[in-house]
Amino acid sequence: xxPAIETTNLTKRYGSLTAVxxxxxxxxRNTIHGFLGPNGAGKTTTIKILVGLLRxxxxxxxxxxxxxxxxxxxxxxxxxxxxxxxxxxxxxKGKELLDIYGRMYGMNQLERRAQIPKLLDxxxxxxxxxxxxxxxxxxxxxRIGIAQALLNSPELVILDEPSIGLDPVGxxxxxxxVKTISKEGMTVFVSSHLLFEVEQICTHITIIxxxxxxxxxxxxNVSNLISGPITLQVEIVNLNxxxxxxxxxxxxxxxxxxxxxxxxxPLKTFDDVRAEISKTITNAGGIIVAMNTKGHSLEEVFxxxxxxxxxxxx
Amino acid sequence: xxxxxxKQRPTWLQRFWAITRYEMLWxxxxxxxIGALIFAFVLATIQFALPALFNISENPYFAITFSVGNLSxxxxxxxxxxxSISGEYESGTIVPLLTKPVSRTMVFLGKLFAIFLxxxxxxAVIYIYSIVGGIVVYGPQYNLQLVPLALIGDIISTFIxxxxxxxxxxxxxxSLLAFLMAFGLFIAxxxxxxxxxxxxxxxxxLNYIPGSGVSGTLNxxxxxxITVSNIxxxxxxxxxxxxxxxxxxxxxxxxxxxxxxxFYHRDIFNFTAPPKLLFAESMGLIALRxxxxxxxxxxxxxFIAWYAFKRSQVFE
Ligand SMILES: Nc1ncnc2c1ncn2[C@@H]1O[C@H](COP(=O)(O)OP(=O)(O)O)[C@@H](O)[C@H]1O
Ligand SMILES: [Mg+2]
Numbered sequence: 001x002x003p004a005i006e007t008t009n010l011t012k013r014y015g016s017l018t019a020v021x022x023x024x025x026x027x028x029r030n031t032i033h034g035f036l037g038p039n040g041a042g043k044t045t046t047i048k049i050l051v052g053l054l055r056x057x058x059x060x061x062x063x064x065x066x067x068x069x070x071x072x073x074x075x076x077x078x079x080x081x082x083x084x085x086x087x088x089x090x091x092x093k094g095k096e097l098l099d100i101y102g103r104m105y106g107m108n109q110l111e112r113r114a115q116i117p118k119l120l121d122x123x124x125x126x127x128x129x130x131x132x133x134x135x136x137x138x139x140x141x142x143r144i145g146i147a148q149a150l151l152n153s154p155e156l157v158i159l160d161e162p163s164i165g166l167d168p169v170g171x172x173x174x175x176x177x178v179k180t181i182s183k184e185g186m187t188v189f190v191s192s193h194l195l196f197e198v199e200q201i202c203t204h205i206t207i208i209x210x211x212x213x214x215x216x217x218x219x220x221n222v223s224n225l226i227s228g229p230i231t232l233q234v235e236i237v238n239l240n241x242x243x244x245x246x247x248x249x250x251x252x253x254x255x256x257x258x259x260x261x262x263x264x265x266p267l268k269t270f271d272d273v274r275a276e277i278s279k280t281i282t283n284a285g286g287i288i289v290a291m292n293t294k295g296h297s298l299e300e301v302f303x304x305x306x307x308x309x310x311x312x313x314x
Numbered sequence: 315x316x317x318x319x320x321k322q323r324p325t326w327l328q329r330f331w332a333i334t335r336y337e338m339l340w341x342x343x344x345x346x347x348i349g350a351l352i353f354a355f356v357l358a359t360i361q362f363a364l365p366a367l368f369n370i371s372e373n374p375y376f377a378i379t380f381s382v383g384n385l386s387x388x389x390x391x392x393x394x395x396x397x398s399i400s401g402e403y404e405s406g407t408i409v410p411l412l413t414k415p416v417s418r419t420m421v422f423l424g425k426l427f428a429i430f431l432x433x434x435x436x437x438a439v440i441y442i443y444s445i446v447g448g449i450v451v452y453g454p455q456y457n458l459q460l461v462p463l464a465l466i467g468d469i470i471s472t473f474i475x476x477x478x479x480x481x482x483x484x485x486x487x488x489s490l491l492a493f494l495m496a497f498g499l500f501i502a503x504x505x506x507x508x509x510x511x512x513x514x515x516x517x518x519x520l521n522y523i524p525g526s527g528v529s530g531t532l533n534x535x536x537x538x539x540i541t542v543s544n545i546x547x548x549x550x551x552x553x554x555x556x557x558x559x560x561x562x563x564x565x566x567x568x569x570x571x572x573x574x575x576x577f578y579h580r581d582i583f584n585f586t587a588p589p590k591l592l593f594a595e596s597m598g599l600i601a602l603r604x605x606x607x608x609x610x611x612x613x614x615x616x617f618i619a620w621y622a623f624k625r626s627q628v629f630e
Contacts, residue, residue: 054627054629071418075415083406083410086410089336089340100336106325106329106415145410
């Protein structure tokens with residue numbers, strides 16, 4: 001089976017600005033592929049070419065085994081797409097929007113009646129489906145944006161910065177949602193400018209900067225490229241041997257270092273394991289007074305990657 | 315694990331209807347549209363009242379010579395079509411729409427059909443109002459079965475402006491600009507055409523631009539004479555050749571298939587001088603020509619609108 005997405009030397013220029021530069025991207029099926037890069041890196045431009053909204057200046061893109069052009073209706077049957085900060089007709093109610101889009105997918109009334117309430121529930125819009133979209137908050141527009149991307153149970157779901165503009169709770173919900181839809185067998189291609197977000201949900205990562213892909217690999221390989229794993233700093237009153245022993249038993253805990261009351265715990269995982277760690281410490285009799293994550297800012301990561309991949313020239 | 319869901323490809327009719335629904339839900343919720351409807355009702359009411367002011371209490375031809383009117387054509391075209399395409403780009407709603415399994419041609423056709431349905435509904439209501447009002451004010455009406463012909467004619471006339479507004483909007487992606495271009499063109503043609511028809515000895519070029527064309531007199535008896543400062547206009551026999559009068563002219567062809575229309579030049583600086591006969595044409599030719607001219611405009615501008623839409627990229 002062909003990859004879900006494959007681009008060959010994909011290039012897009014806006015006048016003299018090259019937004020996407022010779023991009024070779026490959027998204028295998030049944031993966032959650034993160035498309036990571038700072039603002040202006042060329043993520044949205046790439047995605048818009050993939051969904052046929054923009055024409056490539058050079059190179060080709062194939063989606064679900066078909067070469068992409070502007071205006072291919074049938075190819076869209078297999079793609080669910082949530083635009084960056086999506087906007088929908090203000091005069092429609094949430095439910096009407098999904099109903100009309102459902103009709104465009106050729107879903108019959110039975111299918112629409114089964115699918116739409118399920119999706120509204122999934123994205124947390126239950127009870128607001130009869131409000132006009134013009135009355136929706138930004139977060140609610142994001143949510144209906146996700147719902148409409150999943151309407152047709154597509155093979156490939158493309159989400160352009162799905163958590164942008166959401167509150168922290170909403171961001172967590174979106175991450176959970178992405179994991180859920182991936183379990184249903186959909187391939188997910190999700191862009192983000194937040195490293196930790198991508199780390200938490202993706203199996204594969206492509207990092208893009210100034211239109212150039214710096215690295216594209218599994219999460220594990222990319223994380224090895226990035227200097228060291230994430231470190232948790234935990235300040236513990238009555239830090240004793242049994243706490244340390246309990247922590248060492250956790251599979252994802254590497255060699256810890258101790259300074260005064262603070263433990264530095266490097267993690268071998270990108271999952272959020274803070275709750276588990278804190279439970280382990282508490283159960284072993286420790287009392288946590290502070291916990292910090294020492295992550296890497298995206299800028300640090302890029303500088304490292306640029307150094308590693310391009311010999312230091314940004 | 316491979317994902318194997320057999321999906322039914324939607325038929326083109328399903329996609330077309332989905333777009334039409336999408337558009338209709340929008341059109342009927344536009345406040346502007348309600349405004350245009352009220353405006354058309356006011357104009358229709360004035361048409362009842364005006365001849366009555368000249369002491370005409372009976373006019374059996376009122377209903378079949380009724381027209382929604384050229385200003386209403388433009389206004390209805392503008393309110394239903396001005397942001398049909400450009401508005402989607404302006405609001406960003408084009409992005410989710412064009413990434414659904416509907417081709418741009420289908421989106422275009424669905425939107426066009428929704429515009430047609432909206433205008434048809436509005437005009438049908440206005441025409442029913444005119445029939446009822448005509449009977450109340452002017453007594454029994456002749457040949458009411460021809461009213462649908464007048465209505466279809468008005469829709470054709472309106473679609474010239476729909477096509478122009480759509481083309482302007484699709485090319486500029488700017489609703490306000492589309493409105494200004496279409497309305498500006500209408501005003502310019504109305505003023506220019508009025509001047510030419512008054513002053514020129516050979517106004518037949520007016521037959522080929524959207525507007526009221528050339529005024530002539532149908533050589534038939536009947537109707538009611540209205541005289542204003544020495545000029546006598548007959549409610550039945552006055553004919554305009556332009557694209558604004560397609561409905562009226564089709565009705566007259568059916569009523570008087572072999573009749574001729576005479577065109578005069580009147581010296582507006584000397585009302586007492588007798589009008590000079592310029593030429594005469596058959597009613598059938600006049601009606602056919604105005605329909606032909608209208609369809610050429612509609613086809614050309616719709617093509618421009620479609621082509622610009624089909625080719626466009628969505629930059630946001
Ligand atoms: N329509 C446009 N016209 C000109 N430049 C654009 C346009 N859209 C995006 N750009 C530029 O292209 C680059 C990539 O933008 P974008 O793809 O939106 O990045 P990202 O989604 O990664 O933030 C940026 O420098 C942006 O300013
Ligand atoms: Mg973006």
